[in-house]
Amino acid sequence: MRETQGETVQVTPLSGDLAFLDIVTEWDIETAYHHWRAAAVVPPTFLPAPLPRVVAICNQKGGAGKTTTALELAMALVARGLRVRIIDADPQEASLSVWLRFFYPESLPEGSRRNLMHLYFQPELTLEDVTYATPYEGLYFVPSFPDLEDVESKQPTGTETTLQYHLSKPDDGIDVTLIDCGPGLGPLTVSALVAAHDVIIPVQAGSGLDVRGAAALNRTIGTVKQRLNPDLRVAAVILTDFEKSTLARQIGARLARAYPDSVVLPARTNIRIGAAQLARQPLRTFEPGATTVLDYDLGARILFTGGQA
Numbered sequence: 001m002r003e004t005q006g007e008t009v010q011v012t013p014l015s016g017d018l019a020f021l022d023i024v025t026e027w028d029i030e031t032a033y034h035h036w037r038a039a040a041v042v043p044p045t046f047l048p049a050p051l052p053r054v055v056a057i058c059n060q061k062g063g064a065g066k067t068t069t070a071l072e073l074a075m076a077l078v079a080r081g082l083r084v085r086i087i088d089a090d091p092q093e094a095s096l097s098v099w100l101r102f103f104y105p106e107s108l109p110e111g112s113r114r115n116l117m118h119l120y121f122q123p124e125l126t127l128e129d130v131t132y133a134t135p136y137e138g139l140y141f142v143p144s145f146p147d148l149e150d151v152e153s154k155q156p157t158g159t160e161t162t163l164q165y166h167l168s169k170p171d172d173g174i175d176v177t178l179i180d181c182g183p184g185l186g187p188l189t190v191s192a193l194v195a196a197h198d199v200i201i202p203v204q205a206g207s208g209l210d211v212r213g214a215a216a217l218n219r220t221i222g223t224v225k226q227r228l229n230p231d232l233r234v235a236a237v238i239l240t241d242f243e244k245s246t247l248a249r250q251i252g253a254r255l256a257r258a259y260p261d262s263v264v265l266p267a268r269t270n271i272r273i274g275a276a277q278l279a280r281q282p283l284r285t286f287e288p289g290a291t292t293v294l295d296y297d298l299g300a301r302i303l304f305t306g307g308q309a
């Protein structure tokens, strides 16, 4: 793993008497609305993931909260002392690579700087060659640029299994790899699903359209499971930008029914997320006490460390 000459900060665990969501086993549809409180659903059948783990964060719908989920979960895991890598598998111009800071080693000449696209086109490269340090201790990043689209249009040999090949190498010191997929179900997203143990599906809590779109994602997950990755599972559905409303409650109930073995986690809304992005920071460091940060912290705990604080 490339270490950095840049300054790194240690992300600390949350402390104090904070307003974490309750953990329940079923989405509550019985309680009268004015008494109802959103909670994280952890079904009795759910088992946290052993490490090391590869997780694809997917929803073909744009703006569902994939990138926010990848970054905030990664920060929560880093605060727990885990080593985390985010792979930016989104060829859009406004992807995480544009605003998350990362460091190319000073010794690396500009012409040798690599990104995810190179991994697909240059079989001699390793994942380490495209992984860079970030300002946060324990967080590593595989950047991408809009030329990643070439992977979709040219589909170099072995596209579907490229990430799986590189991520199934014996221990490289990374505990969790989170793949931030772009909107779409093309070869890059399929490649992420083939490489992953788990899928996390962020869904905009206030959007009925996102729920409908989930059907197409489910078909893709089904096909990948059948043909290329039988053990793939949907570990969690994250209800992003969550505000208590009748609609959000209904959407949560529908998703909990559709994914009875998955965690269903509200990630409460925060208007400062945009300001954090402008400051090129995760919300976790920009506003550590925000409820959204607490929700992703709880998610990290439930999904990766078996519920231990």
Ligand SMILES: Nc1ncnc2c1ncn2[C@@H]1O[C@H](COP(=O)(O)OP(=O)(O)OP(=O)(O)O)[C@@H](O)[C@H]1O
Pocket: 061, 062, 063, 064, 065, 066, 067, 068, 069, 090, 092, 181, 182, 183, 240, 241, 242, 267, 268, 269, 270, 271, 273, 274, 292
């Ligand atoms: N909990 C939240 N509270 C408020 N805003 C949020 C929350 N989560 C996400 N958002 C906002 O929703 C928008 C879309 O989020 P994000 O970029 O994470 O989605 P995405 O699924 O990665 O989009 P794309 O498909 O374009 O990659 C962003 O402006 C983000 O700041």
Ligand SMILES: [Mg+2]
Pocket: 066, 067, 068, 090, 095, 096, 180, 181, 182
């Ligand atoms: Mg995104």
